[in-house]
Amino acid sequence: MTLDIVQMVLVTVLAAATPLILAGLGELVAERSGVLNLGVEGMMIFGAAVSFALAMQTGSTLLGALGGAGAGLGLAALFGLLTVGLAANQVASGLSLTILGLGLSGLVGANYVGIKRDPAPHLAIPGLTDLPGIGRLLFGQDAFVYTAVALVAAVSWFLWRTRAGLTLRAIGDDPVATHALGLKVRRVRFLSVLFGGACAGLGGAYLALAYTPFWSPGMTAGRGWIALALVVFASWRPLRVAAGALLFGGATVLQLHAQAAGLGLPGQLLSALPYLATILALVLLSLGRRQGGSLAPAALGRVFTPSR
Template sequence: MNPDIVQLVLVTIVTAATPLFIAAVGELVAERSGVLNLGVEGMMIVGASVGFAVAYMTDSTVLGALAGTASGVLMAALFAVLVIGLAANQVASGLALTIFGIGVSGLIGSGFVGQKRTAAQALWIPGLSDLPIIGRLFFGEDLFVYAGIALIALVACFIGRTRAGLTLRAVGDNHTSAHVLGLSVGRIRLLAVLFGGGCAGLAGSYLSLAYTPFWSPGMTAGRGWIALALVVFASWRPWRVLGGALLFGGATVLQLHAQAFGIGLPGQLLSSVPYAATVLALIVLSWRNRRGAAAPAMLGMPFISDR
């Protein structure tokens, strides 16, 4: 096969995977603290609309990405008020956040439908970016990709090698014991949820500023739900999130190339391939580990202090 085609396919896989692993690693941190946020899809689509709107008005991709991230944090703060401050049901609150986010994003983006921007600038290092197969893959991506991989590395180090990461895991595994030991369960969960919201907003910004540099209602297309599934697929381990996201990206590219080559299957069936691949991966994971993944013991359970 032509090396240029191989490189193009690999770059496309990474591009399709980027919003998934950015959103998933943020949700992983939130779930490690014991909070299940089903509002990832809503936070992502608000981040996409706000990010594009600000970038379009200021002609700055950086400002757009920062605004999209901030919008995700604000959405997460609203969720935190409900589930941490008021001990509301996390599942119902997350679903409500997604519905709310879809509506808000449509309102914010209504004036930008059909507008286009130049995609985020990709890195280019003379000599290195020109290498066959691996040149563009390692030295020709945009900054969103490198920032996402750096986030995974930092989260992996934080959770596995720092005292603060141990504290986060302690709260997620037994919030009552953590509270007795003097840890501020509410504050720790708040910070984790806000971090998850920021990552979701950044992932949404990537969609409208780099992946497809325009705004379209519903452009997240269920990626927030896939990010949630990736956390389970990864058994709440950061580096596995990257592997799962690349699997989904590969399935996305597969269905795109199948349509391009005119394979005689309905387009709707081909479009479902990435989601079917994710479901299949979860089934295989469950079959291989019948005792279940090592989910945080307090996941989804509200904490109410008695003192």
């Protein structure tokens, strides 16, 4: 019985963490290649709106999810064109992407406000899913959660076990030297940005198709920004992004329970906790490594224009 309660809590924590894992992993890859994309929030919410609209139109959750990823990818392509192709300022371009994404999501989602949809189907394996204590956690999730977990492993493997991953990290640390070696700096950066966009869009699709599951304006509520903070918090390592997202998901669930229990604390304080916790985490992290130097990719946020 208590085991089932533990499982129930873990399931909700994992659900709250999934969009952060997806968006955080994507941003991690982009930042490892040296591009800081602050448009995660915009790509995420645009992905949420497009995925919901598409799923309502076609009746297919899969098409909706793909559409969400595609929407994030499309915005990321714009960002890549600006920052990688035209060497525009990454911070400002990312902000423009967030504003654009918020606006576009409102346009796309306008006709779908207040409509609820069945959540994405959960895996059900007779026998396994009903296992007490662990069945639902391991064998009863939806495809988004499994995708997120698989992506953690895949991104870790790619960045540290493949030649292409090594190239990507090297480009993020020193685009000038890697360019001199004949590596395709701008192509790799552009592809990394696209991957980041698709992941953010998929994270948004998860919110609209599985987590809530409906569309409402501004529904990402800063999750894109929290994903950005997670990447810093995780020192640009995929496993730590997942761990951080789970911690964060745990805090969110705790906050919801505290709100329901009514501890006499003002609701606004509880709602502010995720944001305060993010600041605190960033502060503690930098306190912990006063003498270690920064772990960020060395060329993060700096534009690169190949010289002849």
